[in-house]
Amino acid sequence: MKTVIDTGNLPVDERFESWLDYMFQQVVAPMRVTCDDPGAFRGSIEAIELGAVHVSAVGASPCEAYRTSRMIRQSDPELFQLAFNLRGKTMITQERKCALSQPSDLVLYHTSRPHQIRTGRVRADLGEHATQGVMVVFPAKLLPLSPRKVERLTATSLPGREGVGALLTGFLTQLTASTHQYGTAESVRLGTILVDLITTVLAHHLDADTAVPPPTHQSLLLMRVYAFIEQHLTDPGLSPATIAAAHSVSTRTLHRLFQTQNATVAGWIHARRLECCRHDLSDPFLADRPIHAIAAQWGFPAAAHFTRAFTAAYGLAPRDYRHRHRPDRHTRSDAGEIPGAGIRTNL
Known part of the structure; x- marks a missing residue:
């Protein structure tokens, strides 16, 4: 994911103002933001584009954001936003409905x-953002469900x-934790899978599985x-x-399911291991740990x-690969960590 804004890198007196500017000018659906303590505000956003689907990992201090009718008249991209809460509590209100979102x-x-x-x-002693979550933004027209039925689930x-x-939450967690750079074709495919998963979750709560197109059921089975x-x-x-x-x-x-991905079941297992x-x-x-022990485990x-x-x-034998990637060959970051160490991409 790419960092698009991190107020922690700015002077204290510029942090909240920069967040205000970003939320009102840079996002696809502008919002106003207020905060009780601007001087202590911290916020960060990392994002990835998956074709028509935008995914971002967001962390922010306690604040309030709102989108008014006037703002909608000025700019209405007709998007759905799906918020996945990771830490803290968030209250989302729309059309007389109010959702108190807990972690997960x-x-x-x-x-x-x-x-x-x-x-x-949340607890002040955590020393981190008050809330952390993932936001998925996608065109409303991509959702193959009745708009009237979907309205029952908003907020x-x-x-x-x-x-x-x-x-769905597992997919989003892995996606936002990954440091892998996806090509255009991969990004579009991941975006399609994500919308299919969202569709299936909504259909499940609407008790409308039969209304979900067959390709969506196929994507869910594959996941x-x-x-x-x-x-x-x-x-x-x-x-x-x-x-x-x-x-x-x-x-x-x-086997037919994997053929749609230009892969085989055995080949996928082999590659993942x-x-x-x-x-x-x-x-x-x-x-x-001995190389043979690692190999046997997998x-x-x-x-x-x-x-x-x-x-x-x-392109390298296991022993040569380990030698090339041994810790003392890396330059450590300011935090004293080896860049990329301990990260596994499961997508």
Whole structure:
């Protein structure tokens, strides 16, 4: 993700004013912001563009933002915004409905209608932003559900800890934690998957699964399969048959699902296991762990086979890769950390 604003890098007397300017001039749906203590305000936004879908990780001190009818008349991009709360409490009000969002909750609202967002306080001793969350912004026309039905769910807290809600919040958590740079085609595909997941979550709460287009059901099944594979990568019994059985589909259906991604089930598992090995070999905290032990943990019990597969995938033998990425070859950051250490991209 790319940092678009971080008031912590500005002089204290410029922080809140810079946040005001950004929220009113730079965002696609401008908002006014007020704050009880401008001098202590901190705010930051990191963002990534996924085709027509915009995703941002937002942290801010206690404040209040609002979008009025006049502002809508001046600029109405007709967007939906989905807020995923990570820390703190947020109150979102729209059309006489009010949602108090707790950590892991999801709240949908529309830029074409006046609304108000108020962030609350958390423990002062945390020394971090009062609230932290993820915001997804996408054109309303991308949502393949009845607008009248969707209105029933705006400014309503939706759970994100279990079921399809957990799939969506898990996807957003991994996406915003990743440092990977996506190409145009990858970004568009990720944006499509994200809208499909949002559609499925909303349809679930509307009890309208039959109204969801078949491609959306397919994307949801694929996300479930990906999540299952990630959870069982260390299981030597992981196979197309066990994956299909866990999702109540035939192996033929499973293989067809992966064909839509120009991949195979076995190939995906193989690639993900190699990526986990690559991550562990570059992790300074695992520098003393034998290479064969890392390989065996991730499903490569035969050392020679692992060496050939790893070299084919990354252009270096495992031992050479670890040597090139050992900690003392990196320049440490100001915080004394190795850039990128400990980060695993599961997308």
